[in-house]
Amino acid sequence: MTDKNSAADFIHRQSFIELDARERATALFDAGTSRELLGPFDRVESPWLAMQGVTPQEDDGCVVMKGRIAGHPAVVVALEGAFQGGSTGEVSGEKMTAALDLAYADSKKGTPTSAVILLETGGVRLQEANLGLAAIAELMGSILLLRKYAPVICLSAGTVGCFGGMSLALGLASYVIMTREARLGLNGPKVIEQENGIDEFDSSDHALVWAIDGGEQRFATGLIDALVEDDTPQVVDAIRRFVGNGVPAVHRSTQVELFRSRIKALDTSRQWDPKELRTLWTAKSATEGKQ
Amino acid sequence: MSEFTGIRGTVWFRALTGQASPMPGDPKSVLTSDAPIGKEQARFLCVVPDPHGRFPCARHGEVGLEEAYTLAARVREVIDESKNTNKRPIVAIVDAKSQAYGRREETAAIFLAAAAAADAYGSARLAGHPVITLVVGQALSGGFLMHGYQANRILAFDDDGVMIHAMHKAAAARITLRSVEELEKLAKTIVPMSYDIRDYAKLGLLYKLLHVENPEKPSAEDIRNVQNELIGAIADARSGPVDLRNRLESKGAQEMRKASLLVRSKLEAQWQETR
């Protein structure tokens, strides 16, 4: 990860965030090896949106591509944050799950196939409510299956970030990458403010939002595996590295005793400055075989 | 639709296990007990309100940080002790308000706690333990994803006090910029948006909808019937694969999840095409 912040570097950066889902997915693959599956011309759209006066998108906001990353077979699933906030509906959810199941089938037959999931999402698409929620549960089941054979890598680059039920899917991943601009949490600040008041979370306080949910904080507290600049070559490098690492020895979401003891040690009588957790939580964390 | 009271979890936990206590050292919001079901000893788990809990945003039946990691630990205990022996059943009794919405929770990464709980249940299922979920009240959103939704088989009471959904009506209305009345009207014609458990049952995700005479004060017969249904669900789980494919193979899925089935078959066909 570069320390350079010179103007020249900044100008020459190729923003990954400015790319749409299709462009982001394409960028990850070895040149000439990728093809899209169930693209817009297959016209498998949501059966639930038009009847509610919401214009569907032909790929339902989920791009599936298959190819090679650093020479290894891989499937990339990219959520389009600009369509319905990247939320999970019946079709977009099933595209993700079925893609991972196909990677799992290939992996079991002897061709380990990694999955890279690009998450710009607020979670369940409320216009499809129970089918969106069920889809996330099924995706989680498929992540548990695939990650024994090949790494499942999640990336959230922004601007939407990763919230809601999809943050649980991310929590099951083998490796997680974020940019500083991205945010990660189960409940978004607005929802917390609505449920428990502005004192609990002032969602208009952007500094607070990023101090808690931002990529830098999540990395500094050992909850994700890499923090990258908003620069396509850097993002691609990080993904290639994790694909090459293979399955980690331990997945973060199985380290129950470690995190349970950390929660026990917290003084819940007050709110904390998120920075306090940075020293407390970087002792022994994360999975092995990284960075 | 009734308000969440948080009573049903405790009532049914006691009915099925004979007691309603956490394990030593655990927070009072997670009840765990090993109790007989049929000829086996199952581990029963339930999240209940604890008004004196350490986390202010998790005192009324929400599934928060402590609840999630406690569930994960108690489920993993069963996996670890059963490595070379009989895979005993795990029963999640669900009546939880939602996940916990709080600043402490987000700071301390509740997303990971939730993932850890779901991981434990899902891993138990993949290791061969029949994981059965009994929804006796509310099963919402992240709370349900982490406690209940990784089960082999899901049962729910056919009752107005039972609700499975992605978000409470008031919050859902606010976020989708509609009134609650508009939302209810939509929910009547769009099955996946419905708050009625009978509509949820049409989606093919439930193993069974159970009729119980008195869900809040079950009779001996009520309890016996539910136990028999659990025994049936356990046997049914053992008779099938350990993954979640049964959810798409159900009659409900054939009727209500046609798009999912189309996605699956088309994706498989395109995946196999030569590069």
Next chain:
Amino acid sequence: MEQIELTYPAKRAVPKRAHVGVVGSGDMEVLLEPAKGTSAQVSIRTSVNGFGASWKAVLDRFFTKYDGAARIQINDAGGTPGIAQLRLEQAVEASEQ
């Protein structure tokens, strides 16, 4: 939700299909595909009702310059005529590459 259908004469074949855009707020996606025959078919699905005349004006203007026998589908979530024009031009450019 409104569905608008328009037909225009065409003189030549379309080289290849193209897709541009996202159905985001104030935006649209355009799918452009080769069609048989000597006309172009446009189907617009929009969540903003009452702008039929505006859509026709944009498409009329577009087809004064474009003569491909295309099937064009537009999924719109409130894009302006300016955005529609841009997306159509992008689709044509991608199709002719």
